[in-house]
Every structure is written in C-alpha cells, then in structure tokens.
Amino acid sequence: MLICIPDVLSKSDVAEFRRIMDAAGWEDGRSTAGAQSALVKRNEQLPPDSDVARALGNRIISALTSNPRFVSAAIPLQIFPPLFNRYVSSDGHHFGVHVDNAVRGDHLTGMRIRTDLSVTLFLSEPEEYEGGELVIEDNYGSHEVKLPAGHLVLYPASSLHLVTPLRAGMRVASFFWLQSMIRDAHARSMIFDLDSAIQSLVERLGRDDPETVKLTGIYHNLIRYWAEV
C-alpha cells in the first residue's frame, strides 16, 4: 500500500533545508547502496554521517513523530536517520529498478532496523524538474509518484522501485526507512483503515460516544495483539 502524507514540512522549512543543502558538500550516491542497487544508482547524496545530514534528519524525525497521519500509517518502532539525495538532469542521474536492503545499520548510533517501509520526502516542487518520478511496483501494478515539496510517500520496502531519468532541472529529496511495530503489512493496513474510520466517527459523534470508545478499545487491542516492541 502506498500512503501519501501531506505537509510534513512547511514551505518555509523546505526553503531553509534547500539553502542549507545547497551550501553543503555532496558525494556519489553509491556509498550507501547495496551491491545490486549500486549497479543502477546514479545520483548524489549528502554524506550520511555529516553534521548537516544529521541535523536536518533530526528535524524530519521530530516533524514525523508529531504527525498523526504518519504515526497512524507507519506505527513506527524505529526510524533510520534520514538520508538526502539529488538528481541533476545534466549529469544523467536516475536510479534503475532495485529493492532496498532488508536490514540497515547506522554505525554512529548503533541502530539496526528491519526495513519494513521506505519513505521519500520530496524537497523540490514538481515544476522544478522533468522526469524523476518515483515508480513503485506492487501487486496492483506500477505507480508513479511525484509530490509537492514537503510531502512524503510511504511504501513497502519490499517493493521493486526506481527513479526515472531527470530530463530537466534538479530533484532533491530525503529518503529513509523505518521498522514498524506491526511487521505484517496487511495487518498494518487494516489497523490504519480502522484508525481512519474511528477518527471520522470521533468528528461526527465525539470522543465519548460509547461505540466510538468500544472501537478505540478494539484498535488498541489489535495493536496489542500484533505489536513487536
């Protein structure tokens, strides 16, 4: 399931991110790629251990953990320190079809996670570049994603995906992975649907409606049943 989360960062946050990133040093994106993906990856990234990447990454994580729709969709256990990449049309940048590594380790923090969900947070407006669509393949076909700056897409890390070649401009994004408390994607999706329905009922009937309270209890009991913490 693909889930888009709007307005994770404000436009002014995005502008500040871009100013800081423009002034930073960039390196070949293959430094963080697995053996298969290194063969098809052509882009640049901020050095993952750099102060700039860590500081901006921490801002993203705090924005995410206070975003109810993100938390409801991902039920995150651990979020990998966000990475930052850019694709430049004049350099023929693209990222061919690949699958993300199943396990990711961060040597600075010692964090090691199973990558359940992949995240791309767009930091360029769609008008700033041509091409550069994120294409994600799932059981229902292949989906092209290009979102406004500050919005993100969550998608299964197990899916094959690619970034089409840039034809003009520059595409800047943050990308990272997370381990969810709910490993099973189907269970996670049902819990998200249930939560969305409960939130709509709360708006119509109020938080103290007896049936709403009962459904909220079921929501928590399903998490209790499935969560690995």
Ligand code: NI
């Ligand atoms: Ni990938």
